[in-house]
Every structure is written in structure tokens, then in C-alpha cells.
Amino acid sequence: MELHLQSHHWQARVPDWAAAAVAGFGAGGVLMLLELAWSAFIAGGDPWLTSRLIAAMAMSGEVLQTSGYSLTVLVVALLVHYALGVVFGVLLAAIMAPFNLDSSSAMALTAGALFGLLLYVLNFYGMTGVYVWFVELRSWPTAIAHVIFGMAAAFIYLKLERPARPR
Template sequence: MPLNWRAAVSSGIVAGVVATGAQIFLWRVFTDALPHIFYRDARFTAAILLGQSVLPPPATFDWKVIIIATVIHFVISIVYSLILARVLSRIGTVFSLLAGSLYGLLIYTVNMYGATAFFPWFSEARDWITVVTHIVFGISLAGTYKVLSRTHFP
């Protein structure tokens, strides 16, 4: 089956939303750091484009930071989706979900260890919640792509 571009882009957006929701849920249940940790991570992401000047504490709400971080988050989610969709278009649903979970772990490694060569501040986000969030991203990406590529998007 060929790559379904519309399903891949849509899956990246859905997986980005699901993973963010999962991360916020886990922060809420297992930490008392909300909303500080959310604002901190938004600043980490926005600093990719805006530079390190947005990093200093306190990590408070800033519309510019939130908007830039959101755009970056979804662009990266879509790029990751387009990469994985190439594989998913060739395998069945069960293997797709397994591939998605492994892909989530790979993305965690790339984001939290590889990207720190360029953006060292991301090393502060290395924790089990971030690992789980990346796995959730990969699984939701794979599942959404398989559903959308077969039913909703020709």
C-alpha cells in the first residue's frame, strides 16, 4: 500500500495532541509541578527558534513562547509521522503498533540525547514521564495512521 500523505500529516497532529495530553495527565498525577513544568518545556521548545533568551526562570506563561512551541511541536510531529508512515504503509496493524512503540523510544533517544548536542537544555526533561509520552506518541501515531489510511482519507 502506498504512503497516504493526508493520513500521515493528520496522524502527526493527532499523535502530538494525544502525547501532550498524556504528558499533562502524568505530570498532574505523579508530580506537583504543573503548570511550571509545562511552561518550562514550552520554553525549551521555543528556544529552538527564539534562542536561549527565553529559557531563564521563572517559567511563566508567555503567549509568544506557547505559540512558537506549539508550531515547532506540530511540525516535528508531522515530520516524524511522515517518516514512520513509510514503514506503516507496508505492515499490518499489530506490527504497526509495535513499530510505533519502538519508534517512540527511538524518538525519545534522538530528542533527549541527540538534540542535546545542539540544544543542551533538553537534558533537564529526561525522565520516565517523557519516555512514556514518546511511546504514547509512537503508538497513537501508528494506530491513527492505520485507521485513517484505510477509511477516512483516500
């Protein structure tokens, strides 16, 4: 019996961009539901706080002075959140495809988890120089939610990607 090991070195392989965008969009929905559930049910806080924090990226810091539900804030937050989800889904696929990290579910989930953790560090430690209000979201639940985002994006991408056509 011969053992075949998958090599994970770089090779010129283009991701399935449509699958990547849908994966990022879907994983963004998973992350949003996790954040909403955490703030509303477990942390006992304001369920609209995360929406205001995200919307403030596009609107201004003044939105952080408001409280409660606002349709405008919610729409802007959703647009920003899903746009970033799509961008990060595409970025993850751009890393996974050339390194053959989509060769198995275990490899894809591991790559997604590491990507999500890196994303958390960049967002909540790197970007806080620009968006200082994200400091208050630094926590283990937020880190875990981002790991789950990465895993969800990787898994959805793995299930949706079409095999590359021969050239």
C-alpha cells in the first residue's frame, strides 16, 4: 500500500472567486449571529452595541453616543459587516488555493481557524489605532467568534468551490 501525502507548497492555482465571496458572506452571517447572541443573552449587554461599533467605521464616532435600535445604523453596520466578510472570504481563498489548503476538510478548517485568529489580532489590536472604539471588544468570546468565522468561511468555500478547469 502506497501512502500519498499532499504537498502544501505554493502552486499557481486560482481560487473560485464566486465561492470565496459567498463563503465570506455566509461566514459573516455566522459571526454576526454569534456576536448578537453573545451580547444579548450571555453578556447581558446592549444587543445593538456591536452594530453601532461597526457602523461607526463608515459613519462617524458620533454614532457611538447613541443607544438602542436605529434602522440607519443597522443598515450601515450590515453593509460594512458583509462587505468585510466578502473581502476576508476572498482573501482566505486566495491563501488556501495556491497552497492547496483546501485538500481536505481538516486542512481547510485548520487554515480557517488560523486565519480567523489572525483576523482577530489585526482587527482588535492593529486597527485600534484608527478605530479606537474596538478596544472594548477585545475578549476571548470575540476571538473565538473570529476563529469560528474563519472556519465557517473555509468550510463553505470548500463545499462550494468548483474544480479548476484544465488550461
